[in-house]
Amino acid sequence: MRRKNDILLKSAFEEAFSDLLRFFFKDADSLFDIERGFEFMDKELLELFPDLEKQGGSRFVDMLIKIYGTDGSEEWMLIHIEIQAQNDQQFSKRMFQYFYRIFDRYDVPVTALAVFTGAVKSLPINTFHYKFLGTEIEYKYNNYHIMEHSEEQLLAMDNPFALIVLAAQKVLLSDKIPESELAAQRLTIARALVQSGKYSIEKIRRFLYFLKTFIHIENPEFNINFDNEVSKLTGNEKAMGIIETIKMLTREEGFEQGLGQGLEKGEEKKSIEVVTRMLESGKFSFLEISNLANVSEGFVRNVQNKLK
Numbered sequence: 001m002r003r004k005n006d007i008l009l010k011s012a013f014e015e016a017f018s019d020l021l022r023f024f025f026k027d028a029d030s031l032f033d034i035e036r037g038f039e040f041m042d043k044e045l046l047e048l049f050p051d052l053e054k055q056g057g058s059r060f061v062d063m064l065i066k067i068y069g070t071d072g073s074e075e076w077m078l079i080h081i082e083i084q085a086q087n088d089q090q091f092s093k094r095m096f097q098y099f100y101r102i103f104d105r106y107d108v109p110v111t112a113l114a115v116f117t118g119a120v121k122s123l124p125i126n127t128f129h130y131k132f133l134g135t136e137i138e139y140k141y142n143n144y145h146i147m148e149h150s151e152e153q154l155l156a157m158d159n160p161f162a163l164i165v166l167a168a169q170k171v172l173l174s175d176k177i178p179e180s181e182l183a184a185q186r187l188t189i190a191r192a193l194v195q196s197g198k199y200s201i202e203k204i205r206r207f208l209y210f211l212k213t214f215i216h217i218e219n220p221e222f223n224i225n226f227d228n229e230v231s232k233l234t235g236n237e238k239a240m241g242i243i244e245t246i247k248m249l250t251r252e253e254g255f256e257q258g259l260g261q262g263l264e265k266g267e268e269k270k271s272i273e274v275v276t277r278m279l280e281s282g283k284f285s286f287l288e289i290s291n292l293a294n295v296s297e298g299f300v301r302n303v304q305n306k307l308k
Helices: 002-015 018-024 042-048 091-106 153-156 161-171 179-196 202-216 220-234 236-250 268-279 287-294 297-307
Strands: 038-040 061-066 076-084 109-114 127-132 135-140 142-145
Touching: 002 018, 002 061, 002 076, 002 202, 018 161, 042 061, 042 091, 076 091, 091 109, 091 127, 091 135, 109 179, 153 161, 161 179, 161 202, 179 202, 179 220, 202 220, 268 287, 268 297, 287 297
Parallel strands: 076 109, 109 142
Antiparallel strands: 038 061, 061 076, 127 135
16 A cells, blocks of 8 residues: 555656646746656666665655756756655665766756655755765755645645645544544545646546545545535536546546455456556556556556557
8 A cells, every 4th residue: 555655646746746846946937947848757767776676765756857947948957856755764875876876877957855755744864974084975955744834834825736745644644533534634635626726627637536546535435425525516517527537547346456466366357457447547657557556567568458
């Protein structure tokens, strides 16, 4: 479940990346040419760090993004983001290693951001200091803990990315509150999203899929109530497509049960169904599907080939 949530959170970061920039960088619109778009360099990151998991990192939640500045030139820069759940004493050293490998490969401006999602509210030191026989270096990066802002502060922000942070807060606290309260808080986030007027219907569909899957609730009555409230919030005509998308992607009677299951005897058919649904949604990469459904990338590609 931890890995699944990490992947979902990373996907949400990518989906709302322009809002993420505005959330973490005060002058984002004057620093970055957001309208020009971004390039997510997952493949390049894996090539740079083939031993990432052995060092304590996670290849599933690191992000490397290519983005242009606002000066109109072809000069570009890189943003490295890591979503970190666990307290790791070697984390700052690893962030420095990320930096020097990225900078050495591309020789362009690089900024880094660590987003902490674990239970410890206090932020670790965001510097790496090395000193030996007159040689000295200090590396500093941006860091943020999801509990840094209160729920009231996040709901008051004019930025949809704040709702992703709020959803991450709820997941962190989910084992400490009754499921009925968690369901009510999930609806609060959904209302804030729709009423903000910041998202198109397609983005609402994607966000509500993330919200319903990320803040997972077992009770079917709460999930039915969620769908009904979405219908009221968006209007029945718009809601039909949204709810159908949510139902297709979450697959309450199959998708959740399929996650984390391998290709044991009798389970291959279910795995094929899960992978097929995710491929048809167009929301996931082969790597994300293989890890969410616990199958190999080759298995995913075989299913894809049969769909052609």
